[in-house]
Every structure is written in structure tokens, then in C-alpha cells.
Amino acid sequence: MHEVAVLALDGVIPFELSIPSRVFGATEHDHDEPLYRVRTCGIGDGPVRTTEDFAILPEHGPGILATADTVVIPAAYADGDPVYERGELSPEVAAALALVRPGTRMxxxxxxxxxxxxxxxxxxxxxxxxxxxxxxxxxxxxxxxxDAGVLFTDDGDVLTSAGAAAGLDLCLHMIRRDHGAAVANAVARTCVAPPWRDGGQAQYVDRPVPPGGDDGTSPTRAWLLARLDRPVSLTEMAAHARMSRRTFTRRFREETGQSPVEWLTDRRLDAARGLLETTGLAVDQIAARVGFGGGTSLRQHMRASYGVSPAAYRRTFAGGEKT
Structure with missing residues (x-):
């Protein structure tokens, strides 16, 4: 049986802590024999504080890390924890991880x-x-x-996942890697979860546009936001800012970290996402409203940026079926 150890650190987030036990614990052989044994441990003998209004008391200490085949470390956030402030482990956490055998999947x-x-x-x-x-x-x-755009990464013996529910995606991926798609799909059905999610976490990122000032390229950015539905060239942008194309492009990148075209494309995608979430407009109508011209262009840009189609995005965030 594959041994999974879940390390609960001070300030652990309960939702993330529960994912490995729930997902791996639902994995069975054809004859109802479990494929994994999941055990949770702390780095000491006492209760572990969580981010909520309760603590947990793991039944195991860090010794089980020495026999684990897979070690999962869920999100934990404790104020003043050096791992988040200086990138350093506390002596207690370092000592616990030192028990992990070489070659253990992390x-x-x-x-x-x-x-x-x-x-x-x-x-x-x-x-x-x-x-x-x-x-x-x-x-x-x-x-x-x-790579902030993916739901999880797999580098063989070391895997990482994005926020919260992406931990479920990662655990299902490990089961799929260990025992195949049929077993992973069965677990997903038990958990009432999709066995695989299209796209990455980029589609979940909220990208508010910082307020602009009255100097530099800020007035031109505000001008562009007010006319997203209209085609605009770099020459027209520079003319509005009363700069040469070269100076405008340089200043724009200094102020936003992007080229004018990249920035404008992202703003159009943001507007399209909002319309997909809140309206029943067809994709072609949305594309015209945000300046992509037609649905084909919007589909290409969404696939390139988020890994999903407009229809798939709408089903995820608005529950709509209109394409």
C-alpha cells in the first residue's frame, strides 16, 4: 500500500489539509481494497493551530515522514513565519523534513x-x-x-499546485499517474469533481487596472479603456499622448510592464470575461464590443491566454451554454 503523509504545519488552512485524505482515501482496487494509506502528522505532539477558529490534533508525529512514499504539504500561513518572510524554515520544520527518505515524492x-x-x-x-x-x-x-498560469506542475518526484481547489487537481493527477485514468475518474466521480479541468489558473486571476494619474501615458490608457470596441493603432496611441511612437512605447512599458499592444489585448480580454460572466451575449457580439472584431479572434486570444474557449469559460463562471 502506498503511504501518504500529510504534514500539518502551524497556521494550516483546513480546506487544503483535508484534500489529500479525501481524494487518496477514496481510491480503491476492484475488490474495495484501498490503494493508499493517508496519515496526517504535526511536527510536535500538541495541537496544530489553523487559520480558522479551531485547532487540530494529529494522531501522528513527524516520524511517519521517514516511511512515507509521498509527502504532501498543504497551505499554511502563520504570522511571523520565516518561510514566508525570509524563505527560511524553522528549526523544527527543517528537522521534520530531514526525516524524509531520498526519492520520496514531495x-x-x-x-x-x-x-x-x-x-x-x-x-x-x-x-x-x-x-x-x-x-x-x-x-x-x-x-x-x-509558472503562475498553471493549476499544477509535475517534475517527477516533486509536484506543486496552485491555490485551494487546485490541490484536488494535483491529487487526482498523482492517482492518474500511479494507477491510470479509470481509477482517477472513479475517484473524481466519488468526490463529485471534474477529473480534469481545462486551462490553468490564469482564467481565475482578477486583474484590476490600477488607477491612472494625469501624466505619462495614463490619460491615453484611460482613453483606450473608453473605446475598447474601436480599432486603434500604435501611431494613434502615440499621437493621443503627444509623443513619438518610440518614446510612447518606452514610457508605456516603464509604467505598465507591458507593451501598448499587450496591455490593450489584456484589457479587451478582461472586458470579454466580464461580459461572458454577466450577460447572455453571443461570442461574436462580445468580440465586437471589446474590439476583437469577430468570435474567431476572441476564441484564439482566450485559448492562448487562458487555455479555454469562451464557451468553456462561461460554463465555469456563469453556468451559461450560449456560444
């Missing part, structure tokens, strides 16, 4: 990636974490290649 859910990175498991590897923390994570661990 996995993180959401902010558990901070622990894996601080322990050196992600050095030189591609990993993900919750999109809200991706920038901070990358600055704290420059040796990790952060």
Missing part, C-alpha cells in the same frame, strides 16, 4: 510550495503557487522557475 498545495522551496526541493525546477503570491514567491526564491 507535493505541495497552494502556499505549501514555500516550504518545498525553502527546503531546497524546488531549486532549478518549475513550480507554481497561488497566483496572488506568485510575484512574492519568485522574488523570495529566484532559483525557482515560477
Amino acid at each position: 507535493a505541495s498545495i497552494c502556499l505549501g510550495s514555500y516550504v518545498l522551496a525553502a527546503a531546497g526541493y524546488l531549486d532549478g525546477r518549475t513550480a507554481t503557487t497561488h497566483w496572488w503570491h506568485a510575484g512574492h514567491f519568485q522574488r523570495l526564491f529566484p532559483g525557482v522557475r515560477v
Whole structure:
């Protein structure tokens, strides 16, 4: 039987903590024999504080990490925890992870990636974490290649997932890798969850546009937002800003981190997402309203940016069927 150890650290988020037990625990052989044994441990003998108004008392100590085939570290967030502030493990957590055997499969859910990175498991590897923390994570661990657009990453013996429910995607992926699609699909049905979600976490990212000022390219950005449905060239943008194309492009990138065309495309996609979520307009109508011209262009841009079609996005966020 495959041994899964779930490490509950101080400040653990209960939802993420429960995912491995629920998903791996629902995996059975044809003869109702469990394929995994899931056990939860703390780094000490006492209760573990959670982010909610209750604590938990794991039945096991860190010793079970030494015999685990897979170790899962769910998201935990404790104020003043050095792993989030300086990228360092506490001596107690470091001692617990030192018990893990070489070759053990390591996995993180959401902010558990901070622990894996601080322990050196992600050095030189591609990993993900919750999109809200991706920038901070990358600055704290420059040796990790952060991909904030995916639901999970699989680098063989080290896997990471994005926020919250992406931990379910990751656990189903590990079951699929271990025992095939049929077993993983059966578990997904038991959990009333999709066995595979299209696209990545980019489709879940809220990208508010920061308020602009009265100088630089801010007035031109406001002008563009007010006329998303109309075609506009770089020459017209520069003319509105009363700059040369070269100066405008340079200033625009300095202020937004993107080229004018990239920024405008993202704003059009943001507007399209809003209309897909809140209206019953057809895709062609939405495309015309946000400046993509036709539905084919909108579909191509959404597939490239989010990995899903407008129809799939609408089903996820609005429950609509109109295409």
C-alpha cells in the first residue's frame, strides 16, 4: 500500500489539509481494497493551530515522514513565519523534513510550495503557487522557475499546485499517474469533481487596472479603456499622448510592464470575461464590443491566454451554454 503523509504545519488552512485524505482515501482496487494509506502528522505532539477558529490534533508525529512514499504539504500561513518572510524554515520544520527518505515524492498545495522551496526541493525546477503570491514567491526564491498560469506542475518526484481547489487537481493527477485514468475518474466521480479541468489558473486571476494619474501615458490608457470596441493603432496611441511612437512605447512599458499592444489585448480580454460572466451575449457580439472584431479572434486570444474557449469559460463562471 502506498503511504501518504500529510504534514500539518502551524497556521494550516483546513480546506487544503483535508484534500489529500479525501481524494487518496477514496481510491480503491476492484475488490474495495484501498490503494493508499493517508496519515496526517504535526511536527510536535500538541495541537496544530489553523487559520480558522479551531485547532487540530494529529494522531501522528513527524516520524511517519521517514516511511512515507509521498509527502504532501498543504497551505499554511502563520504570522511571523520565516518561510514566508525570509524563505527560511524553522528549526523544527527543517528537522521534520530531514526525516524524509531520498526519492520520496514531495507535493505541495497552494502556499505549501514555500516550504518545498525553502527546503531546497524546488531549486532549478518549475513550480507554481497561488497566483496572488506568485510575484512574492519568485522574488523570495529566484532559483525557482515560477509558472503562475498553471493549476499544477509535475517534475517527477516533486509536484506543486496552485491555490485551494487546485490541490484536488494535483491529487487526482498523482492517482492518474500511479494507477491510470479509470481509477482517477472513479475517484473524481466519488468526490463529485471534474477529473480534469481545462486551462490553468490564469482564467481565475482578477486583474484590476490600477488607477491612472494625469501624466505619462495614463490619460491615453484611460482613453483606450473608453473605446475598447474601436480599432486603434500604435501611431494613434502615440499621437493621443503627444509623443513619438518610440518614446510612447518606452514610457508605456516603464509604467505598465507591458507593451501598448499587450496591455490593450489584456484589457479587451478582461472586458470579454466580464461580459461572458454577466450577460447572455453571443461570442461574436462580445468580440465586437471589446474590439476583437469577430468570435474567431476572441476564441484564439482566450485559448492562448487562458487555455479555454469562451464557451468553456462561461460554463465555469456563469453556468451559461450560449456560444
